[in-house]
Amino acid sequence: MSSIICTIDVVLMTLKNSVLHVALLKRDHAPFVGVLALPGGYIHAEDDVDTRDAAERTLREKAGIVSPYLEQLATFSGRARDPRGWSLSVVYYALVPNDVIAAASHLEVVLMPIDKVRGLPFDHQKIIETAVRRVRDKSAYSSLPVYLCGELFTLPQLQGVYEAILGEPINKVSFRRKIEELDMLEAVEGAMETGKAHRPAQLYRLKPRYSQHLSLTDRALNAKSLTSH
Amino acid sequence: MSSIICTIDVVLMTLKNSVLHVALLKRDHAPFVGVLALPGGYIHAEDDVDTRDAAERTLREKAGIVSPYLEQLATFSGRARDPRGWSLSVVYYALVPNDVIAAASHLEVVLMPIDKVRGLPFDHQKIIETAVRRVRDKSAYSSLPVYLCGELFTLPQLQGVYEAILGEPINKVSFRRKIEELDMLEAVEGAMETGKAHRPAQLYRLKPRYSQHLSLTDRALNAKSLTSH
DNA sequence: AACTATTAGTTGCATTATTCAACTAAGTTG
DNA sequence: CAACTTAGTTGAATAATGCAACTAATAGTT
Structure with a gap:
């Protein structure tokens, strides 16, 4: 029945040289191993209380960051967005000062100016556009x-x-x-x-x-x- | 791995006697059979293109309505919200004129004034509050x-x-x-x-x-x- | 047919909010 | 201590909003 792939992704944004940047990471799992993408991963039904908890965990594990602001953006879903099959990603966005990322960056976080973002896997490009629009509007x-x-x-x-x-x-x-x-x-x-x-x-x-x-x-x-x- | 229950729910709202009402239906499946709740159900990975499609299908099947406005509200998730286990519901909200509901109502849609809503299963009360706040703000x-x-x-x-x-x-x-x-x-x-x-x-x-x-x-x-x- | 009541839609003015430009304040540098 | 630069404030010009009084158009009533 539930052959749906449930994931979360986080759009972690910061300001560097007066330009909005988004944090990307090289994927360590298939599909798209080694490709830059949004930090994210499976929801752990055993460990995570809810999706927000999963987003916080991801931010902590993959970027070493506890964000002072984290809000749900939207859920992106469908048959086409993941080669593995029908998937669903609950996406959160976070805003942090640049120095927090710099300080935490024992891991390989790549900060990309939001205008330069291209070639991302899945629908991550669209997700980032949605996040940027949300931040600007808000x-x-x-x-x-x-x-x-x-x-x-x-x-x-x-x-x-x-x-x-x-x-x-x-x-x-x-x-x-x-x-x-x-x-x-x-x-x-x-x-x-x-x-x-x-x-x-x-x-x-x-x-x-x-x-x-x-x-x-x-x-x-x-x-x-x-x-x- | 994915023991996550994936559903969608729809907060269908209308204005009746100058008061916002939400459409509720008696549940025909366990848990909470017979109890009034938001129209919703499982995502059908085989049939539904994405969650919006699932919401439209639900609205069509359960209330006989095609809504002129349908937007994603948020995703509600967690261990605690469904007795069956870790679940996730992508919630949409819809606004329709009162007469559209009246015309379509071969099914037992109950229109409840949003101030009178009480005793709903799951976290449907909270979902409705979020939807009403969204409609007012917007x-x-x-x-x-x-x-x-x-x-x-x-x-x-x-x-x-x-x-x-x-x-x-x-x-x-x-x-x-x-x-x-x-x-x-x-x-x-x-x-x-x-x-x-x-x-x-x-x-x-x-x-x-x-x-x-x-x-x-x-x-x-x-x-x-x-x-x- | 004229008059009354009632709501639709408009107009001009009073009030309030926003913008602009010019000012004063307080440091560092030479 | 004079020059420079940015912080922070002030008052006047402009624009947006709200109010009250107006005209317009219909049905019902005398």
């Missing part, structure tokens, strides 16, 4: 991008992250008003950015209760993207 | 609610549908501006609502190319709901 009206920053960051840094994801400059006053409204950051008392030849910026961190949670507005940051979907 | 900045109207409708009717879903009155002028901006409706030349003792309203329909597609704005209809999620 960033316009939520605090999602903070997960691409480290523990501490300045507002100009955070603005740069938003701009990198949304792909267009944001008005400084508008940005700060939105961040204020989201009410998710707290200034770190007396902590300032150092080493730059100009006025130092205040350091902020995410308010504890927003770990793994997003703060939302009902107005997008930026009026451009009227999309049909 | 309705604030998209054309989603048109799928709850019939083929033809007036702007006041459509406004009533938005208000029923969002749960608060909308300013008439703002509403019409938004609809204009979404650019998804076309007036039916010379067709007017009849039979009412007042000025008749213009009839509209969805522009053909928006079938199964949404039109989005970047500004929500209504400034209330600042939600944490």
Whole structure:
């Protein structure tokens, strides 16, 4: 009856040089051994509590990472996507600061700019496109991008992250008003950015209760993207 | 290896007396035979092209309905949700006009107001809550609610549908501006609502190319709901 | 036929939100 | 200590939204 192949995959994204990158790994199992692909694998019904648990395990085992943000993206399924047969992959996406990947990278994680991704097995290309679209859409009206920053960051840094994801400059006053409204950051008392030849910026961190949670507005940051979907 | 139970479920919603209702069916298989639950069933790897196809089949077979809008909601999974063992359900949601359900209802579809839903098996309660939240969130900045109207409708009717879903009155002028901006409706030349003792309203329909597609704005209809999620 | 009641649809203004440009602040470097 | 550079703020210009009052069109009532 159930000849369905049940897997999970994780789209692990980070910002490097102001460009969104996705983490890829060389596959160690057939099919497509040695080919770069999304980290993923079978769901372990014995060990995993649910698919989120499976995604966390995969991230831990294959990339040595515990992600501060992990959310279900969608499930991709069908007869055609895997040569082994009818398969189904529950896909999660994660956002982490670049240095977390660099620090954890005892394994061979390849960071690929999302514009350069090509030649992936299965429907991984389509999965990544879906994930990138989701991140962009969600960033316009939520605090999602903070997960691409480290523990501490300045507002100009955070603005740069938003701009990198949304792909267009944001008005400084508008940005700060939105961040204020989201009410998710707290200034770190007396902590300032150092080493730059100009006025130092205040350091902020995410308010504890927003770990793994997003703060939302009902107005997008930026009026451009009227999309049909 | 794969002892995972793979199913799909559909949250079929409609508006009846200005209240969101969800369609439930008495289960004809164990477990929970005879208990009201979401329409769903096993994925048929032999027949179904993918999970969307399985959802469409289920809707057709169990409720006699072809939905004008069907979208993947999320996948619910885990050891605990089904007494038979580790299971996974890819859930879709559908919106249909009330009369479509009424017309198709040779089968025993029970329409339950979403506030009254209780005592459902598995995690169906949680699934429905997720679906309702999704519909509400999405309705604030998209054309989603048109799928709850019939083929033809007036702007006041459509406004009533938005208000029923969002749960608060909308300013008439703002509403019409938004609809204009979404650019998804076309007036039916010379067709007017009849039979009412007042000025008749213009009839509209969805522009053909928006079938199964949404039109989005970047500004929500209504400034209330600042939600944490 | 005129009048009443009721809802459709529009118009102009008041209010609020967003953007822009110019300003002040506070460091490092030479 | 003057020059430079970026942080952060302020106020005015512009745009979006909401409100209230208007006109329009129908059925029912006198």
